[in-house]
Amino acid sequence: MIAAHSLNFLADVENGMRIAIAGEFNSRKQFVVKRYGVIGKTMIMRQVEMMTM
Numbered sequence: 203m204i205a206a207h208s209l210n211f212l213a214d215v216e217n218g219m220r221i222a223i224a225g226e227f228n229s230r231k232q233f234v235v236k237r238y239g240v241i242g243k244t245m246i247m248r249q250v251e252m253m254t255m
Contacts, residue, residue, distance in 0.1 A: 206236075214244040 215221060220241040225234050243251075 211238060213246060214240055216245050219245075 222239045222241060223235050224237045226236070228234050
C-alpha cells in the first residue's frame with residue numbers, strides 16, 4: 203500500500219521496472235510504503251527522451 207503520492211507512483215513506473223521501497227507494517231500487517239525510488243529512468247523521463255529525438 204502506498205501511503206502518499208500514489209498517483210505519482212503510477213506515473214513514474216511501469217510493469218518490469220526496478221524500484222526501491224522503504225516503509226513499515228501497520229496494525230493490519232499491511233506493508234505501507236513511505237518512500238520509493240525508481241532504479242534507472244522513470245516512465246516520464248523515457249517519454250521526454252522520445253519526444254526530443
